Every structure is written in C-alpha cells, then in structure tokens.
Amino acid sequence: MMRKFAGASLVLFLSTAVGFGQAAAAGASHIALRCGWLFDGRGDALRANVFVMIEGEKIRNIAATAPSGAEVIDLSHHTCLPGLMDTHTHILLQGDITAADYDQQLLKQSPEYRTILATVNARRALEYGFTSIRDLETEGAGYADVDVKRAINNGVIPGPRMQVATRALDVTGAYPLEGYAPNVMVPHGVQIVDGPDNARQAVREQISHGADWIKVYSDRSYRIREDGVLDDIPTFTPEELRAIVDEAHRERRKVASHAMALHGVHNSVEAGVDTIEHGNYIADQDLQTMASRGVFYVPTIFVGEYVAQGRAAEGSPVWVKMIQIHADTFQRALKAGVNIAFGTDAGGFDWRLNPAKEFSSLVKFGMTPAQAIRSATATAAELLEVNDSLGTVEAGKLADIVAVPGDPLSDVSLMEKVDFVMKGGALVKRP
Ligand SMILES: [Zn+2]
Numbered sequence: 001m002m003r004k005f006a007g008a009s010l011v012l013f014l015s016t017a018v019g020f021g022q023a024a025a026a027g028a029s030h031i032a033l034r035c036g037w038l039f040d041g042r043g044d045a046l047r048a049n050v051f052v053m054i055e056g057e058k059i060r061n062i063a064a065t066a067p068s069g070a071e072v073i074d075l076s077h078h079t080c081l082p083g084l085m086d087t088h089t090h091i092l093l094q095g096d097i098t099a100a101d102y103d104q105q106l107l108k109q110s111p112e113y114r115t116i117l118a119t120v121n122a123r124r125a126l127e128y129g130f131t132s133i134r135d136l137e138t139e140g141a142g143y144a145d146v147d148v149k150r151a152i153n154n155g156v157i158p159g160p161r162m163q164v165a166t167r168a169l170d171v172t173g174a175y176p177l178e179g180y181a182p183n184v185m186v187p188h189g190v191q192i193v194d195g196p197d198n199a200r201q202a203v204r205e206q207i208s209h210g211a212d213w214i215k216v217y218s219d220r221s222y223r224i225r226e227d228g229v230l231d232d233i234p235t236f237t238p239e240e241l242r243a244i245v246d247e248a249h250r251e252r253r254k255v256a257s258h259a260m261a262l263h264g265v266h267n268s269v270e271a272g273v274d275t276i277e278h279g280n281y282i283a284d285q286d287l288q289t290m291a292s293r294g295v296f297y298v299p300t301i302f303v304g305e306y307v308a309q310g311r312a313a314e315g316s317p318v319w320v321k322m323i324q325i326h327a328d329t330f331q332r333a334l335k336a337g338v339n340i341a342f343g344t345d346a347g348g349f350d351w352r353l354n355p356a357k358e359f360s361s362l363v364k365f366g367m368t369p370a371q372a373i374r375s376a377t378a379t380a381a382e383l384l385e386v387n388d389s390l391g392t393v394e395a396g397k398l399a400d401i402v403a404v405p406g407d408p409l410s411d412v413s414l415m416e417k418v419d420f421v422m423k424g425g426a427l428v429k430r431p
Helices: 002-006 010-024 099-108 111-128 144-153 196-208 238-250 262-271 284-293 301-313 318-336 357-364 369-375 378-383 412-417
Strands: 031-038 047-055 058-063 071-082 084-089 130-135 161-164 213-217 219-224 230-234 254-259 275-278 296-298 401-404 420-423 426-429
Touching (some): 031 401, 071 420, 084 111, 111 130, 144 161, 196 238, 213 238, 238 254, 238 262, 296 378, 301 357, 357 412, 369 378
Parallel strands (some): 031 071, 084 130
Antiparallel strands (some): 047 058, 401 420, 420 426
8 A cells, every 4th residue: 555655646546535435435325415406516507406316426317306215315405516625725734824823833743743633624624515625735744644645545534535745845944944043953844955956856755755746835025016016035946946847747746836926926837837826916927828828826815814914913014915916816817717726725724714715705806606616616626637526516426515505606605604515425414
C-alpha cells in the first residue's frame, strides 16, 4: 500500500476513493431519494419531484417514480444537489487571523495533536456537505494530510475525498515563522527552497511522500499603489517557478499558486501553474491568459473579509482595502470567462464556522446562485479532474449527494444548512 501511495496520482485519488465508497456502501443498496427539487449541476434549472435512485455507491438513474422495494428517503421539501467540493482548505489549521494565532499552533502544538484536530475538521467538512476537498498544505505539520486522507479512504474515520498538497514551497525569508532571533531555530509553515535545482528536488520529495498537488507561495508583503493596483514582492524567481511547474507536470501533478497580487499572479501564469489561489488583484492581460489556457481562479472571498479586521487591528490596514480590489478583480474575471472554482481557505478561519458562507460571498461579488453552486460542483470537479465520476447528479456517477431545506437559487445562504449528506452511496447525515 505504501508503494502504491508513493506512485500516487490523481488517478489513484479516484480509485482509492471508489474503494472507500464500495466498503462503506455495503448496506446501502437500492435507496431512492425523493427530491422536491434537483439541481443536477449540468445547467441552471431545478427539476421538480424526482427520485434519484442509488445502487451501491453509484447513481443508477433519475426517475419520476420509485420502484417497489427501494428504501425511500423523503427529501420532498428539499433541493438535492451534487456533493459540494471545497478546492482550498487547510484541515491542519484552526484559524490564523493574527500572526500570533499561527505561531502558537506551530510552536505549541505537536504535529500529532494537530493531526487529531484535523480528523475532527475532516468530519466537519463532510457534515457541512463537502464530499470532496483539495487540502492546500499542512502549514508545518509535514505529511499529516496524506495520513488523514489514507485513514478516510480506508474507512477508519469519516471525511471527504481528499487531494493533498503536503508541505508547500516558498523561499528563504518569506513565510512564517519569521521574526525570531537569528540564533533561535523555529519551524516554518512550508518547505523552504532556493534555486531551481533545490525546488525540483523538493517537488520530487513531496510527490514521493504522497502529494497530489504542489502548492507554491508566489508573493508576499502587499501594498496598494497610487493607481489602485495591489503590489507585492514576488517570492520565487521566474526561473524557480518554471522549474517547479515543469517538474510537477512531468510527474503528472498540478500546481496551485498562492498569488494575491500583480507580480505573483503574473509570474505564476507565465510559469504555467494550474490554479491561482486568492487572486485579489489580477491584471487584465493575465486574466486573458488564464481564460485562454484554462487556468482556474479560486478567489476565497469570505476568508479575506473575515481576517481583514483582525489584521488591520494588528497594523495591516491593507487587508481591509483589498476587499474592494478583490470584488473588482472578480467581476473582471467573470467577464473574461475565467473558470472560477469554489475554495474557502477553511482553517484560515475556525472550522466551527461553516465554509459554505463562501456561497453568499460569491453572489455578493456578482455570481448568480446557480453559478456559485456550479463553482462548487461541476467546475470544482474539473479542477480536481474527477468530472467523469463526480460533480453532477447523473446516472453512472458516484452517489455524492447533499440536500438543503428549500430553494438555494432564491436564497443561496441555504447552502449553509445542508442537512442531508451521502458520500459514495453511504449515508452520512439525514434530516
Ligand atoms: Zn490557504
């Protein structure tokens, strides 16, 4: 099994996830979900009064009546939807509004204790309705995400299907913990690499230990220029970034880039990364490149608003001003036709807050409710490259299905009230 994981790929993510579904769904054959409405994720319209037939771990078909003998679960006052996908989480973090919150976790909690907390966060994610997540680095907890994923896939603990990024990469002097006396050794939230060769080696190491994605931090130290553009200090040189992307792609992994501002985004897009995380400011030309090359934008709006006040109080008012810049970028990205995928940065805020608050943020910034829901289902499935088995409610796909009490297209905040969750045909939660 270890050897299998060492050779892991996105394909393995799928096949192990399927294995988990089979084991968990043993007693769940022939269930009929009686849905008042169905948002199947293929279009914007709701279908009324349908039965979604589940056989084992898969959706058998969608019908007007239920065959006799099937166990019917009554969701006739609910809207059924594809299982939700959060493409930017940190299950090993418990919120880091201020630098002190972050330092505290790395200095005073052992990776083992943090892993125990992560198993609780994984369960929370699933119960909120997120049946798949992409966890974008462990913030100093090593390869613990690989083990949480393994425990979920082996049926040891409940949790979503996971793709993991392990340790992430950044350069010397760019990522906390920073600011300690030079003679004090402190842990860092990333693997520090300098130079293209070291970067390549780190990518190889992380993949050998189970990374499905390579995460890079491409910029830091934000300030607003007089013309309103959000400026940054790029971390990696273009040469280093190209080496990372080349090595990851050569080994059939994709690259997620934390890039909040002008240079970080530009360098990332030019280097060929697959997803831009946060993207508070993106120049029009880079949006065009993203649209034409199919680079995904994961805007993580809610967390920005949530941490802004705390960080302003700490002496960084730029975080408050960034919100308007972010809204403007988001609208330009929508117009440019960039693929926008749902991601929350959960863990950057406390997991006891439902990450589905992001749906309301997406709508506030300009998406329709249907667009926002598709960003967390069909579009997210494309980002994760699992769209042939997940992301929509269709015959033959895996039965990852959630439901909310009412019509989320008229009130998208209902997405925070998921009270039915099924993963791979196995019931997680029902009203
Ligand atoms: Zn993050």
